[in-house]
C-alpha cells in the first residue's frame with residue numbers, strides 16, 4: 001500500500017510538471033523568442049499586430065500546423081517546432097496561442 005501511495009504521488013508530480021511545460025509563455029520564451037522576439041530571418045515579431053494580422057486570418061489550425069510541421073513562406077523559413085523536436089504538439093500549440101494573444 002505504501003508503495004502504491006509513492007507511485008501515485010510521483011504520477012501526480014509528473015502530471016503537474018506536464019501542465020507547467022504546456023505553459024505557452026514558458027515554451028515561447030525558451031523555444032520561439034530567439035527568432036520571434038526580434039524578427040530574426042523574416043520571423044514575424046511578437047507583438048507586431050501588422051505582421052501577424054494576415055497570418056492570424058489564416059486560422060489557428062493552419063498556424064498550429066505550420067508551427068508543428070514547419071513552414072516556408074514569403075519572408076523566411078519556420079523550422080518544425082522552431083527546431084525543438086522534443087516539444088509536444090500541445091506545447092507548440094500553447095506557444096502559438098501565446099503569440100496570437102500577444103500580437104493582435
Ligand code: HEC
Pocket residue numbers: 027028031032033034035036040041042043044055058062063064066067071072073074075076077078079081082083084092095096
Ligand atoms: C529559427 C527561427 C525560428 C524559431 C526558433 C521559431 N520560428 Fe516561427 N517562424 C520563423 C520564420 C522565419 C517565420 C516566417 C515564415 C514565412 O512566413 O516566411 C515563422 C512563422 C511562424 C508562424 C506563422 C506561420 C504562418 O502560417 O504564417 C507561427 C505560428 C510560428 N512561426 C510559431 C512559432 C513557434 C510557436 C515557435 C516556438 C516553438 C517558433 N515559431 C519558433 C522562424 C522561427
